[in-house]
Amino acid sequence: MAFGLVLVVLIIFCHFQTVDPVLADCLAINYELMGDNSCMSAGVTQPANTLEGAMIKFYCQSLLIRTPTGIDYCPIKVCQSNGTWSNAQLSCNNLECFNSTSQLYIGRRTCTSTGKTCQSWNSQQPHAHNYTQTADFPENSVISAKNYCRDPKGSRGQPWCYTTDPQVEFEFCDVPSCNSISQDQGVCTGNYCGDPDSHITGDNLCTRLHPIGVYDRHVGALVFLNCTSLLLGFTSAINYCPVRRCGNDFLWTSGSVSCAQNECYNASESQQYQGRRTCTQSGLSCQRWDSQTPNSHPYTTASYFPDTTVSAAGAYCRDPNNSGQPWCYTTNPNVTYEPCDIKQCSSMSFDNGTCSAGDLEMDNFVRVESDVTGYTTNTSFPDRNAISCGRYCGQESLCALFAFEKESKICTLFNENPVDMTVIICSSLRCYVRT
Incomplete structure (x- = not known):
């Protein structure tokens, strides 16, 4: 269950110089930041000034593992031309960073690194785009992707979005790699x-x-x-x-x-x-x-x-x-x-x-070089994938479990043993069990 959190931050600025009359000044105010986790520690980056365009960024000092995000959010306040700060909400959980590849990021950030609101992916306004296929998004749904920061097809290497500003086509989102943040083990006070x-x-x-x-x-x-x-x-x-x-x-x-x-x-x-x-x-x-x-x-x-x-x-x-x-x-x-x-x-x-479309191509499974203890394997499998590996396992009577290594494209099949898991190496014709 997500818990609501209200952080009240007081920022006080003293001005000793004349403010440019062209720019609005949001001044120093008391404001509320809505969060979705009662077991978090949040911080704030103070802006250099309070003039129009100034930004206040919020961040999580510690992230809890596997917290379901309960809100759509943008952890940035921007000083607007009407002299008020834009709204901000903050979510502290591991969904708000991305592991290994930005294409798999499935958090709920809805603004760019400069605080611009993201355009919905199922919209072509104000910016037309070609990311219209379900497979482009980790939700497998363009509609469910809403206006969240995403990296469809892994096209840019970092979560981003088209903006609702007609003058700015797209911007990156300030979403960190999970390797760069500190996570606890789900233990908090109380x-x-x-x-x-x-x-x-x-x-x-x-x-x-x-x-x-x-x-x-x-x-x-x-x-x-x-x-x-x-x-x-x-x-x-x-x-x-x-x-x-x-x-x-x-x-x-x-x-x-x-x-x-x-x-x-x-x-x-x-x-x-x-x-x-x-x-x-x-x-x-x-x-x-x-x-x-x-x-x-x-x-x-x-x-x-x-x-x-x-x-x-x-x-x-x-x-x-x-x-x-x-x-x-x-x-x-x-x-x-x-x-x-x-x-x-x-x-x-x-x-x-199968977990998606695709047929097993037996030719992709290269014969092992030896079928005795101490065997070696050919690791060049340009067309092999997790789907074909899994289906191949299903066709082998000895296979109880498979593992597919994405980078090396090695498909390893396992036989269930009462004591331990015995490794099976399969060629295009048969499986060899290492005893």
Whole structure:
């Protein structure tokens, strides 16, 4: 849940010289700056003067990780020709910087580095442009991009926008690289947690993770995470729980998300669910099935589980009594068991293993130079991409997880092993497993 913040800053200027009568003077005033985070520290850059065109810039002295931006904002006040300061709002969160590439910046800044208002991307006035395709924007929507600073197609290397000033076509936005700012770990003063940090582990590059709905930050609050798209034919490669809880230490519990086909169950077949969820619908950790502590139970043989052994069932949500929904005993002595928040497959939306248009070109997978321990790989793959890598994984019976390195274009497939992940290197014909 975003918290409103009002900062009152008093700037006092003493004038001992005659002000040019042509320029308006906004003078020194008390003013309010609206923010969307109660756990931030904001600063202000004082202008050299208060004459028309002067700017007051605001900045975040510390940024919290993964704070959803709640407002459209511009952290600049400009002295206008009518002698008043323009409005300003400030958002302090990691969306307000960009990682690796400016094309992925998805913050909500709406003004340029000189305080000019951005033109909406779905408008051709006052400046006509060619950025009209959904793929040009990280939202995959021209309309959703609104008048936010963006770098469509990565054309300029820094977030920018067309301006609403007919005399100024475009300007860059004062959005920093995330490498240049200091972020804490989501801990702030008070009896509540900071914002959930960004260390969410996923097992599929072809997916989008997001919190479900709004959430509180007080002790006991929950953040539920979900996949916006699921790919067919992928086995979850990690033990995971898509729920984070604000603990008594004012830190969020760890969380990871698996976006795979087996993270849902078919109606009337809940006893066959073989996913790897390890927490209940309220975020409590599951007790191992081969343990009788803190809760004793009768499910002690493999016949109750779809796994080969009771031990292999681990602490995963299961339905050994065929109740109709996966559940588990909890590690909380005061809560015997709870259902797990696992959807039925019929309620999920699956694609066919691609996250955007594109077909697998088998010729792009160059044969490895050797198929024995100590193999080497050819790293020149001009046409290989994450989509073809993922689809190739889906065609290999041994492959449970893939990773694609963008810069080197190396596609690595993994086999799920009870002990660890065994690397598989695939040629255009077959896969080699390093044991």
